Amino acid sequence: MKRRITVFVTITLLGFLAACNSSQSGESNVDNSTPPNIVVIYLDDLGYGDVSAYGATQIITPNIDKLANGGVRFTQGYATSATCTPSRYALLTGQYPWRKKGAEILPGTAPLLIDTAQETIPKMLRKQGYHTGIVGKWHLGLGSGNVDWNQNISPGPNQVGFDYAYIMAATQDRVPTVYIENGKVENLDPTDPIQINYKENFEGEPTGKDNPELLKLTWHHGHNNSIVNGIPRIGYMTGGESAKWKDEDMADNFLAHAQTYVKGHKDEPFFLYYAMQQPHVPRTPHARFVGKSGMGPRGDVILEADWMIGEFVKTLEDEGILENTLIILTSDNGPVLNDGYNDQSVELLGEHDPRGGLRGGKYSLFEAGTRVPFISYWKGNILPVVSDALVSQLDLYSSLAELTGGEPSSSDSQNFLPALLGESKDGRDNLVLEATSRTAFRQGDWVMIPPYEGNSVNTQVNIELGNAKEFQLYNLTEDQAQQVNLADQNSEKLQQMLTDFEAIRGKGYGSTTPLELK
Numbered sequence: 001m002k003r004r005i006t007v008f009v010t011i012t013l014l015g016f017l018a019a020c021n022s023s024q025s026g027e028s029n030v031d032n033s034t035p036p037n038i039v040v041i042y043l044d045d046l047g048y049g050d051v052s053a054y055g056a057t058q059i060i061t062p063n064i065d066k067l068a069n070g071g072v073r074f075t076q077g078y079a080t081s082a083t084c085t086p087s088r089y090a091l092l093t094g095q096y097p098w099r100k101k102g103a104e105i106l107p108g109t110a111p112l113l114i115d116t117a118q119e120t121i122p123k124m125l126r127k128q129g130y131h132t133g134i135v136g137k138w139h140l141g142l143g144s145g146n147v148d149w150n151q152n153i154s155p156g157p158n159q160v161g162f163d164y165a166y167i168m169a170a171t172q173d174r175v176p177t178v179y180i181e182n183g184k185v186e187n188l189d190p191t192d193p194i195q196i197n198y199k200e201n202f203e204g205e206p207t208g209k210d211n212p213e214l215l216k217l218t219w220h221h222g223h224n225n226s227i228v229n230g231i232p233r234i235g236y237m238t239g240g241e242s243a244k245w246k247d248e249d250m251a252d253n254f255l256a257h258a259q260t261y262v263k264g265h266k267d268e269p270f271f272l273y274y275a276m277q278q279p280h281v282p283r284t285p286h287a288r289f290v291g292k293s294g295m296g297p298r299g300d301v302i303l304e305a306d307w308m309i310g311e312f313v314k315t316l317e318d319e320g321i322l323e324n325t326l327i328i329l330t331s332d333n334g335p336v337l338n339d340g341y342n343d344q345s346v347e348l349l350g351e352h353d354p355r356g357g358l359r360g361g362k363y364s365l366f367e368a369g370t371r372v373p374f375i376s377y378w379k380g381n382i383l384p385v386v387s388d389a390l391v392s393q394l395d396l397y398s399s400l401a402e403l404t405g406g407e408p409s410s411s412d413s414q415n416f417l418p419a420l421l422g423e424s425k426d427g428r429d430n431l432v433l434e435a436t437s438r439t440a441f442r443q444g445d446w447v448m449i450p451p452y453e454g455n456s457v458n459t460q461v462n463i464e465l466g467n468a469k470e471f472q473l474y475n476l477t478e479d480q481a482q483q484v485n486l487a488d489q490n491s492e493k494l495q496q497m498l499t500d501f502e503a504i505r506g507k508g509y510g511s512t513t514p515l516e517l518k
Contacts, residue, residue, distance in 0.1 A: 035129055035269035035404055037321065040328050040396070041312075042091070042273065043305060043373075044084065044137060044171075044280040047335025049356025050302055051373050058352035059299055063310030067329055067377040072385055072422045077374020078392045078442075079333050082363050082435035084171070085139050087332040087393065088275075089113055092120045092140075092160070094397030094413030098434050098505070104513070105436075107198045108170035108235055110141040114160045121397050122161030124406045125271045133164040133265070135258045136275030142169055142180075149176055149194040149240070153183045162273075166257045168245070172277050172284075173340065175237035177228045177244050179253070187243045194240035201225070201236045208232020217282055221460045222518040223340040231282050231341075234518050247284035250277060251301075255308045259315045266319045274312065278305035281339045296348040298337065323380045326403075328420070330393060331372040336362035336461050340517070346462075359482040363458060363515055365435045365449050365466030366482055376420050389419040389427030390442070432505055435466065437512040441501035445477040448487075448497040452512060460517055473497070 053068035080090040086097030097103035122132035157165035179186040208224035216230030283297035293299025316322040335354035337345040360366025398408040398415040418424035430443040449472040473487040
């Protein structure tokens with residue numbers, strides 16, 4: 001009897017899959033006659049330099065390192081976007097987010113962004129006999145625009161391909177601050193109904209702006225609306241007291257549900273999208289991790305996330321399926337320090353560089369906005385390798401289709417399974433990168449950033465955005481930190497890249513939406 005292969009996709013910082021022989025055709029040597037389990041681990045705001053396997057020395061991440069050093073560690077692995085919602089959309093649909101109207105940072109009350117008729121990774125895998133689940137952060141909208149949080153919430157993850165869904169609606173810093181299981185708010189008391197509003201407060205409800213004496217974590221910019229657990233949030237909420245989460249327990253809670261999902265479906269092929277919340281704000285490490293990094297809450301929650309990943313992998317091992325598991329780990333976008341709360345992320349940073357020598361960060365068109373840890377691990381099937389292949393989360397759809405015998409994406413996703421399995425170091429020829437509606441173009445060793453209006457630096461988060469009045473052209477092989485603009489002295493290369501960029505993106509790329517942090 002052929003053994004079943006379990007594919008565990010971990011998305012946060014490192015690269016995809018590695019196996020035996022090299023292939024130049026886009027076809028791998030993996031036998032897809034028996035379906036593998038797949039797990040994607042997706043971290044939130046984890047930077048290229050936040051992992052010790054990627055060069056961090058002030059913070060050590062042994063469990064992520066174990067995956068990175070035992071599988072494929074990609075040095076040029078990209079999220080499609082420098083913010084969360086667009087990257088998550090692209091990962092699940094295989095479509096560039098700039099093609100989708102409304103693919104931007106969403107409020108907690110936004111309608112479902114993914115059309116229920118649209119193909120997605122979980123839909124594709126269900127057709128191949130998979131059970132599909134998501135545990136963690138969703139942030140792709142829910143309902144049709146006017147959600148009643150006290151009734152069944154639909155459409156949502158269950159309507160776009162997930163058989164099981166245990167999620168938070170948006171982000172930890174946005175209301176509603178509740179867990180939702182298969183469309184229903186967990187632990188909701190029907191006599192204390194939830195109401196949500198992103199424009200006006202409810203009568204008698206305290207806010208971070210007006211009631212600083214109630215806060216255990218103060219706000220720096222935005223984040224001054226409803227207070228939950230002593231933390232001011234984005235948006236207003238009343239009711240649902242019994243359903244509200246405790247922030248410090250969130251990582252443990254998501255881990256427990258991910259472990260339960262694995263144990264319950266280990267005897268059938270499954271796909272689990274484990275979308276962790278760390279190190280997004282508010283950073284609320286459990287007491288076990290407080291002070292462990294010496295860098296304050298941001299460093300502590302990275303260590304917390306690393307421990308959770310270790311425990312999750314241990315569960316796969318204890319259940320006897322680790323050697324049948326493909327793990328892909330990466331992050332939705334690059335790092336940010338002060339992202340709205342006064343948590344000493346800047347003051348206690350020390351010599352740690354979350355960007356790993358890259359320029360920019362979250363919200364930025366520079367490299368640190370989208371180049372992230374990207375790892376693929378498959379014990380006994382992938383040989384350890386460091387790969388310079390240009391790969392994108394956009395390509396998980398078609399690559400996993402190749403692995404499982406499913407239909408590839410008809411949109412922007414390409415099949416790079418051999419690279420993910422470590423069989424080839426061939427990757428993409430080019431990639432359109434996005435940051436808050438602005439786009440840039442990566443091609444070969446080069447990246448081109450068109451001119452954009454707006455401030456060059458967002459002073460609230462102290463990040464260079466990539467805006468300039470002139471074209472920018474960088475050779476990343478010679479200048480990874482993007483310090484020398486070669487546009488003037490390489491006009492032919494610039495024109496060639498602009499032509500290729502416009503062939504994909506169109507000529508309307510100059511119409512953008514200004515970045516507004518709430």
